[in-house]
Amino acid sequence: MSIEAREARQPWILLAPALTAIFLLLIVPLLFIVVYSFWLRSAVGADTPGFFLDNWKAALTDRFYRDILLNTLKISAITTIACALLGYPAAYFIARSQGNKMILLIMLMLPFWISYIIRTMSWINILGVSGALNSVLMSLGIVSEPIQMLYNETTVILGLTHFLLPFMVLNIFVSLDGIDTSLEDAATSLGATRWQAFLQVTLPLSLPGLAAGGLLCFVLGAGTYITPVVLGGPRDAMFANLVFEAIIRQLNWPLGSALSLLLLMVLGVLVAIYNRYLGMAQLAKGLG
Amino acid sequence: MDDTTRYERLRDRFQNGDISRRKFFGLLGAAGAAYGLQTPFAKYANAQTASQVRFDGWGGIVSEAFRKHAFDPYTAKTGVKVVDGTFPGGDEYLALVRASKEGEYNIAHLSGVFDYARYHSFGLASELNLDNIPNMKLVMPALTNAFSSVTPGSLSAVPYDYGTTGLAYNRKYISDEEMKEKGAKILIDAAYKGKIGGWSDWRTRIWYGALQTDQDPNNITDIEAVWNAVRAHRDLALKYWASGAELMSLLAEEEIYVTEAWSGRIYALQEQGHDIGYYDPPNGFGWQECLFVLKGSPMAACEELLNFMLDPVTSIAVAEGQNYPPALDPSKVDLGTKIPTLPAFDATGTLSGLTFANPGYWNGNEAKWSETFSRVQRGY
Known part of the structure; x- marks a missing residue:
């Protein structure tokens, strides 16, 4: 075998374990789901195997599913914007801090050590009728009766923002950290104010990180189901x-398969658009 | 079950007059012949002896009671480990079992005869050898008959406890008189908007919708009226709770003042000192729970565990721990002082005062109603 042929094979040999795992643990189960989506549900007993389009017809034409899907995309978009607005200043501060950058990054990672459900449930102790915020407001005499703050769409967005913010901050931080600070100094030396230097130099250069964080927050947010259960x-x-x-509740696996594939396809289209214009390299850096 | 226990049970049956002398010695002879005929390879069958049994239940105080009063003593006595898992609802558990390999899950603390029927429909049921569960004779016939009617001639489960899903209310805001006067309709009373809760289970929502529209839950004639009641409740409710722990938290923290609730959980709240009332409205939702053995389980170990759990000492201790009356017949077993005070307790042992879901009726409507409820819940 020639050296060229051996070198051409080497990456595939190295990738083989990972590709095998992905094939067995992702592609094969996905194929099962695809097959299942064409079956028919039986009220009791085994489902009816075959090639039926009923589930897909329901998933694509029923207003109920379309409305919830659009609402999901809306909630994810609002959450992503909230994460961007809150995350950018934090990431900027970490990237520009001197000396204690590592401590700040560890603090940013700390929430990942706590279960997502526990983090979500913590809002009940903060915003509940007898929670911390109501207790403070009442003890300060600002309100006489507890305010009902929980169990609505706003608290769902709040919980999602809490969950997703570190993903956004990390992506923006990676982008900002790679920008040469002397570029801002050069801009100010040429007459730009600090704000103008930020708007015209730093912000455009950090946009790939912002976009990568946005994509990650949007996709993760759109796929969540715990937060609405706990805080909705x-x-x-x-x-x-x-x-x-x-x-789970209706035991309608065929319809559930079609719905899950529909969500996967919608999010897949968004990822494809992102990849077409920005590429996946930045996302990999942010996750890395 | 070990051979000594097997022999002791056989001897007990002979001494109690359940089997004749001829049959007793015949069985002993058969056991001896079987022992004599076994090959040297028989010892390898020990590899199939169950060293552990998987048990799944409702979590919270119920699982704590099972662990403390049943599983730990059982393991200490037999050496068989009980691995206990929890589930938030019967539907979730059924989905898990369907997706699992046979034998992965063994015993489940299932609710309602409709669940018993569903597991049979999906081919997930085992067949118990009741000779190995002598304590079954202490169980109320009313509970056993409900399961026998689904599987005539055999059983896949033993009844274990019963309770109700009645109305729980905070006495600081709602008096006993008001609750009795309004009954199930208090859950659609606009005066308590934002302070009403409800279980996210579609059966419970429809059951209470039937009560709110003065219909028989086991024979609903106007389902549209029921859906309208479910919608009215949805618009007034603050939260649909999804577990017993969440139910207790919502009531204890005064996030909600009234909800339908599981009797045992409310008793637990009362024991903790919360001034929460509990009321079973006419035709309130009664249910019986069973210990269901799934197909592919190690039957000898499971039957031994079931018998151990039905032993009055164990059963009463678990009942007092989980706050649900046991399946033991009060006319045959002295249930002590606490159990008669539990909500839903029936001293007659007939359970004639409780209304149970008709399994055929509810399972027959499951596909349509569970799907419709999902839509109604979301504003449709």
């Missing part, structure tokens, strides 16, 4: 909740 009211649901209900 009776009506609040995201698309993943419908998937959960179809599969």
Whole structure:
């Protein structure tokens, strides 16, 4: 075998374990889901195998699923914007801090050590009728009765923002950290104010990080179902909740499979658009 | 079950007159012949002896009671480990079992005869050898008959406890008189908007919708009226709770003042000193729970565990721990002083005062109603 042929094979040999794992743990289960989505649910007993389009027809034409899907995208978009607005200053501060950058980064990573559900439930102790915020407001005499703050769409967005903010900060930080600070100094030496230097130099250069964080927050947010269950009211649901209900509560695995694939396709299109214009390299850096 | 226990049970049956002398010696002879005929390879069958049994239940104080009063003593006595898991609801658990390999899950603390029927429909049921569970004779016939009617001639589960899903209310804001007067309709009373809760379970929502529209929950004639009641409740409710722990937290923290609730959990809140009332409205939701053995389980170990759990000492201790009356017949077993004070307790042992879900009726409507509820919940 020639050296060229051996070198051409080497990456594939090195990639083989990872590709095998991805094939067995991701592609094969996904294929099962695809097959299942064409089956029909049986009220009791085994589902009916075959090639039926009923589930796809329901998923694509039923207003109920379309409305919840659009609402899911709306909630994810609002959450992503909130994460960007809160995350950018924090990431900027960490990137520009001298000496204690590592401590700040560790603090940023700390929430990942605590269960997502516990973090979500912590808001009940903060915003509940007998929670910390109401206790403070009442002890200061600002309100006489506790304010009902929990169990609505706003608290769902709050919980999601809490969950996703570190992903946004990390991505922006990676982008900002790679920008040469002397560029800002050069801009100010040429007459720009600090604000103008930021707007015209730093911000455009950090946009790939912002976009990568935005994509990550949006995709993770759109796929969540715990937050609406814990912090939402009776009506609040995201698309993943419908998937959960179809599969778990209604035991309608075929419809649940079609719904989960629909969500996957919608999010896949968004990732494809991102990749087309910005590429995945920045995302990999942010996750790395 | 070891051979000594097996022999002791056989001897007990003979001494109690359940089997004849001829049959007793015949069985002993058969056991001896089987022992004599076994090959040297028989010792390898020990590899199939169950060293552990998987048990899944409702979590919280219920699981604590099971662990403390049943599983730990059982393991200490037999050496068989009980691995206990929890689930938030029967639907979730059924989905897990369907997705699992046979034998992965063994015993489940299931609720309602409709669950018993569903597991049979999905081919997930085992068949118990009741000779290995002599304590079954202490169980109320009313509970056993409900399961026998689904699987005539055999059982896949033993009844274990019962309770109700009634109305829980904070006495600081709602008096006993008001609760009795309004009954189930208090859950759609606009005066308590934002302070009402409800279980996210579609059966419970429809059951209470039927009560709110003066219909028989086991024979609903106007389902649209029920859906309208569910919608009215949804618009007034602050939160649909999804677990017993969440129910207790919402009431204890005064996030909600009234909700339907599981009787045992409310008793636990009362024991903790919370002034929470509990009221079973006419036709309130009664249910019986069973210990269901799934297909593919190690039957001898499971039957031994079930018998151990039905032993009055164990059963009463678990009942007092989880606050649900046991399945033991009060006319046959002295249930002590606490159990008669538990909500839903029936001293007659007939359970004639409770209304249970008709499994055929509810399972027959499950597909349509569970899906419709998902839509109604979201504003449709």
